[in-house]
Amino acid sequence: MTLKQKTLKGSFSLFGKGLHTGLSITVTFNPAPENTGYKIQRIDLENEPVIDAVADYVTETTRGTVLAKGDVRVSTVEHGMSALYALGIDNCLIQVNGPEFPILDGSANPYVKKIEEVGIAEQNAPKDFYIIRHKIEVKDEESGSCITILPDEDFSITAMCSFQSKFISSQFATLDNMDDYAKEIAPARTFVFVRDIIPLLNANLIKGGDMDNAIVIYERQLSQEQMDKLTDLLGVPHMDANKIGYVQHKPLVWDNECTRHKLLDIIGDMALIGKPIKGRIIATRPGHTINNKFARLIRKEIRKHEVQAPIYDPNETPVMDINRIKELLPHRYPMQFVDKVIKLGPTSIVGVKNVTGNEPFFQGHFPEEPVMPGVLLIEAMAQCGGLLVLNTVEDPERWSTYFLKIDNVKFRQKVVPGDTLLFKVDLMAPLRHGISSMKGYIFVGDNIVAEATFTAQITKNK
Numbered sequence: 001m002t003l004k005q006k007t008l009k010g011s012f013s014l015f016g017k018g019l020h021t022g023l024s025i026t027v028t029f030n031p032a033p034e035n036t037g038y039k040i041q042r043i044d045l046e047n048e049p050v051i052d053a054v055a056d057y058v059t060e061t062t063r064g065t066v067l068a069k070g071d072v073r074v075s076t077v078e079h080g081m082s083a084l085y086a087l088g089i090d091n092c093l094i095q096v097n098g099p100e101f102p103i104l105d106g107s108a109n110p111y112v113k114k115i116e117e118v119g120i121a122e123q124n125a126p127k128d129f130y131i132i133r134h135k136i137e138v139k140d141e142e143s144g145s146c147i148t149i150l151p152d153e154d155f156s157i158t159a160m161c162s163f164q165s166k167f168i169s170s171q172f173a174t175l176d177n178m179d180d181y182a183k184e185i186a187p188a189r190t191f192v193f194v195r196d197i198i199p200l201l202n203a204n205l206i207k208g209g210d211m212d213n214a215i216v217i218y219e220r221q222l223s224q225e226q227m228d229k230l231t232d233l234l235g236v237p238h239m240d241a242n243k244i245g246y247v248q249h250k251p252l253v254w255d256n257e258c259t260r261h262k263l264l265d266i267i268g269d270m271a272l273i274g275k276p277i278k279g280r281i282i283a284t285r286p287g288h289t290i291n292n293k294f295a296r297l298i299r300k301e302i303r304k305h306e307v308q309a310p311i312y313d314p315n316e317t318p319v320m321d322i323n324r325i326k327e328l329l330p331h332r333y334p335m336q337f338v339d340k341v342i343k344l345g346p347t348s349i350v351g352v353k354n355v356t357g358n359e360p361f362f363q364g365h366f367p368e369e370p371v372m373p374g375v376l377l378i379e380a381m382a383q384c385g386g387l388l389v390l391n392t393v394e395d396p397e398r399w400s401t402y403f404l405k406i407d408n409v410k411f412r413q414k415v416v417p418g419d420t421l422l423f424k425v426d427l428m429a430p431l432r433h434g435i436s437s438m439k440g441y442i443f444v445g446d447n448i449v450a451e452a453t454f455t456a457q458i459t460k461n462k
Contacts (some may be wrong), residue, residue, distance in 0.1 A: 002345060003127040006092040009119035014110055017103030019076055019190075019282065020064065022207030025098035027080065029114070032091040034125035037274055038084065040067065044097040053081060053094075055272040055295035062222065063205055064100075065269060067318045069083040075100040078268030078288070083111035085271035086181035088121060106189035106213040108264055109309045114265060128300050131311070132279030136457035138294045145290040148264075149298075152280040154178070154286040161262040165193070167217055171259040175267075180198035180208070185267075187253050187259035194222070194247075196231070201233060209258050210236065215258060217246045223263035260285050273298050294323035307451075310424050312342060318352075319344045319389065327381060327397055328390050334360045337380030338423070344391060347427040358418035362428045372415040377450045378406060384423040387437045391456055398461050405455040413449040420444065432459050 013028040031237055032039070038053035049072045053059055059073075059320035060066035066075040080101050084092055086108075120381070137148040144162075160172040160386050175185055192206070192393060200206045227241035246252060254260060266283055268293035277298065283290075289412045320328075320341035329336065355372060362370040386401035415421065425440040435457050442450040 001103055002306050002348075003129075004247045005123040005127050006088050006091065006120050006144075007033075007036075007091040007123060008115065012114040012118050014102060014104060014114060016104045018098060019103035019106075019208045020205045021098065021100055023098050023100075023385040025096065025100065025102045025149065027094060027096045027101050029080070029111075030093040030095065031121065032093045034091060034123045036091040037092065038081065038091075038271065039093050040077065041093060042074060042097075042099075043095045044074055045072065045209045053077065054271070054274045054290055055271055055299055058272065058292045058295075062203070063200065063288075065272075065288050065292065071101055073138055075226040076103060076263065079104075079106075079108045080111050080268075082264050082268030083108040083115060083186065085265050085276070086119055086178050086185070086378050087112065087115050087120065088178070088276075090113070090276070091123070094137070103190075103208055106215070108188075108262070108268075110184040112186040113165040116182070118341050123359065123421060124403060128275055130273070130275045130277045130298070131308055132277060133308075136297065136301065136313045138292050138297055140289060140293075141201055143287075143290070144285050145287060146284040146292040147286060147290055148282045149277075149279040149294075150282070152278060155277055155281075157263055157266055157281040158285065159259055159266060159286055159419060161259045162285055165217065165219055167219055167260050168256075172254040173256050173259040173263045175263055181267075185260055185264050188257045188260055188264050189213070189215050189250075189253075191217060191258045195219075195220050197230060198233075209325065212249055214248065215252065216457050217245075218247050219244055221261065232372070236385075245449060266291055269295055273302070275302060279339045305446060307424075307441055308450060309446050309448075310330050310343065310422050312350075312352065312420070313449045318342050322380040325387065328387055330385060336383075337376065337377070341384070347388075347395075349384055349388035349391075349423075349425050351387065351423040351425075353380055353421040355417055355419045355421060359417070362417065370417055372419075374409075374411050374450065377411070377415060377421075378409060378441055378452055378454075379424050380421065380453060381425060381442055381450070381452065382456065383423040385436075385438045385440055385454065385456060386458075388425055388427065388438070389431060389456060393458065399458045400461055401456045403454065405459050407453045409450070409452040413444065413447055416447055417443075421449075428453065454456070 008031045015026045018025050041441050051069045057067045065078045073081045132151050139146045153294045154175045158174045162170050190249045206244035273295050311448040322457040338351045339353050341351045351366040390396035422443040428437040439453050
């Protein structure tokens with residue numbers, strides 16, 4: 001079953017202070033049309049500029065993810081992005097009246113609750129997954145950070161963190177099913193060590209930080225005088241400098257809440273890839289910097305394979321074998337070019353042809369350097385498309401398909417003996433008056449070797 005894209009059923013707003021600016025900020029999440037992706041609009045600026053929420057626009061990763069396009073910036077977007085991605089929302093216009101999202105309670109929980117409140121709407125366009133086919137890894141030798149993604153049927157994450165801290169020296173968290181995100185990950189709050197607060201304040205950050213929007217870890221004892229100065233800077237009551245431990249108002253939700261929050265941040269940064277992915281992430285000592293490097297690398301992989309080859313398992317029983325194909329198509333040797341069909345839906349089909357050195361056309365094209373003629377590649381793709389169209393009518397054995405038009409033909413790589421061709425053909429519009437438009441691709445391995453759009457007509461056999 002083809003999954004569809006999703007957006008919000010309605011708009012919602014959240015109000016609070018910015019973690020780093022301390023400003024009072026309102027952020028509004030709105031439904032968006034199919035194939036919009038995530039877009040962030042600064043409605044407080046002239047002309048209300050829009051930034052595409054993709055990894056290429058990330059300019060800073062110090063204590064948060066900052067997106068910028070020209071002079072337009074918006075920061076601390078990761079919690080909102082995490083909630084959208086984990087709940088399966090593909091298209092959303094986010095309007096914010098300041099330079100960052102409000103920190104709220106330091107987690108993604110407020111976003112999740114609002115999304116659940118307004119509801120999620122299914123759209124008509126198919127969800128465009130990027131499927132991980134092989135191991136991809138990014139490392140930072142200096143920090144010891146590493147993110148690896150492996151092939152998997154769904155999206156899942158394991159995060160492993162190590163800190164120079166007796167409270168959270170070594171932890172891990174796992175999310176195997178996105179359905180568990182709202183309960184197991186979204187409530188996890190951001191965290192800060194007391195030892196880092198002064199440097200962050202000196203860097204003009206965390207002006208909006210308080211005991212209600214972060215887990216605060218106090219483990220390296222200060223003098224009472226130093227503690228009093230720090231609490232005065234933060235505008236909170238004085239605390240006993242001898243009392244080591246967690247000092248925020250709300251107790252930990254889980255012992256590994258800090259690492260669960262790291263996992264939450266990973267999802268938020270992966271949302272900036274621009275497509276939902278299928279694969280298992282294993283993250284060691286993750287942070288926004290390594291997360292963004294990884295997201296950028298995946299975006300490069302997506303551009304390299306703009307259309308992904310279908311997954312082909314030769315051990316699986318075909319949807320149509322050669323005998324069924326012969327019942328539907330009139331083609332016979334040497335002009336039958338589809339050996340089997342491995343996937344068939346209402347609007348798409350995947351077929352296979354094994355190219356051998358015994359093909360008759362290799363005798364003349366070319367004897368010393370056998371190459372499958374491009375015209376036969378298009379014919380083979382069209383035969384696969386014919387099987388797709390015939391699948392939409394009753395008594396398909398009584399119908400035949402004929403070319404009417406071929407457009408936008410591209411040949412990218414030659415096909416030679418030993419290649420296995422995968423045909424992927426999609427209907428561009430419903431069948432009307434016996435005429436159908438289709439878009440087709442031919443792959444060898446992960447690479448596109450040919451593509452075309454074509455129009456065909458089906459007619460009843462006499």
